[in-house]
Amino acid sequence: MTNKKKTMFIKTAFIVMCFFALLCLAINLNGTKETIKYNTASNDSEISTANDSVVIRHGSRERKELALTFDDGPDPTETNKILDILKKYNVKATFFVIGKNIELDSASVKRASDEGHEIGNHTYDHSDISKLSDKQIKEQILKCEELIVSVTGKKPSIFRPPYGSYNKGNISKIAEENGYKIVLWGGVDALDWKNPPAQEISNSIINNVINGDIILLHDYKTENTLKALDTIIPQLLEKGYKFKTISELLED
Numbered sequence: 001m002t003n004k005k006k007t008m009f010i011k012t013a014f015i016v017m018c019f020f021a022l023l024c025l026a027i028n029l030n031g032t033k034e035t036i037k038y039n040t041a042s043n044d045s046e047i048s049t050a051n052d053s054v055v056i057r058h059g060s061r062e063r064k065e066l067a068l069t070f071d072d073g074p075d076p077t078e079t080n081k082i083l084d085i086l087k088k089y090n091v092k093a094t095f096f097v098i099g100k101n102i103e104l105d106s107a108s109v110k111r112a113s114d115e116g117h118e119i120g121n122h123t124y125d126h127s128d129i130s131k132l133s134d135k136q137i138k139e140q141i142l143k144c145e146e147l148i149v150s151v152t153g154k155k156p157s158i159f160r161p162p163y164g165s166y167n168k169g170n171i172s173k174i175a176e177e178n179g180y181k182i183v184l185w186g187g188v189d190a191l192d193w194k195n196p197p198a199q200e201i202s203n204s205i206i207n208n209v210i211n212g213d214i215i216l217l218h219d220y221k222t223e224n225t226l227k228a229l230d231t232i233i234p235q236l237l238e239k240g241y242k243f244k245t246i247s248e249l250l251e252d
């Protein structure tokens with residue numbers, strides 16, 4: 001190899017490496033959707049999986065009950081398709097809706113509520129609230145609440161922070177003062193928002209679920225979740241699980 005060729009080779013290799021580094025960075029940045037972000041100042045007890053009076057991660061481990069939760073909607077197409085599947089199996093679920101999306105599609109939120117599903121608050125615009133001031137957090141919650149109430153006539157009592165991001169000192173207090181419990185999820189996270197094959201989503205849930213689990217799914221740009229649901233629900237019903245809304249799951 002001549003020196004000129006060597007230089008060309010090194011330059012090309014460098015460009016290819018830079019390209020892959022950027023690609024990896026992009027994938028990583030994209031991979032943050034609903035992964036729980038714990039407060040960096042937290043101690044070990046904060047990353048425990050126990051419930052406390054405000055933060056809920058699961059229902060009773062004694063009863064064969066589960067809660068399906070769908071985040072980030074409503075979406076005029078997907079939310080309605082999910083509602084059709086839930087209706088087919090006569091099971092109830094919980095939708096953590098984004099205020100901004102209600103402005104675009106209030107009909108499916110109304111339908112969900114009318115058909116007995118629970119509507120939870122998921123902020124107005126899906127901001128990471130750990131980066132907001134107390135005033136801004138309250139605004140996010142109340143703005144979404146106002147939209148939910150205007151559509152369903154019911155005040156929501158459960159709040160799920162985007163990315164599962166919460167700060168015990170402030171968010172819990174603001175939630176409590178405004179009549180909310182913070183609902184995270186537990187056990188399995190099928191990462192359905194990355195739209196993996198339907199079978200991957202259904203297997204990870206069916207094979208790993210335990211009593212009282214709150215199952216995190218999405219009804220926004222997650223086509224394979226729809227296909228997976230048609231397997232998850234009948235198979236878990238077959239195993240004897242009952243599907244509850246979050247409020248039902250938390251009843252004594």
Ligand SMILES: [Zn+2]
Nearest residue numbers: 071072162163
């Ligand atoms: Zn979300």
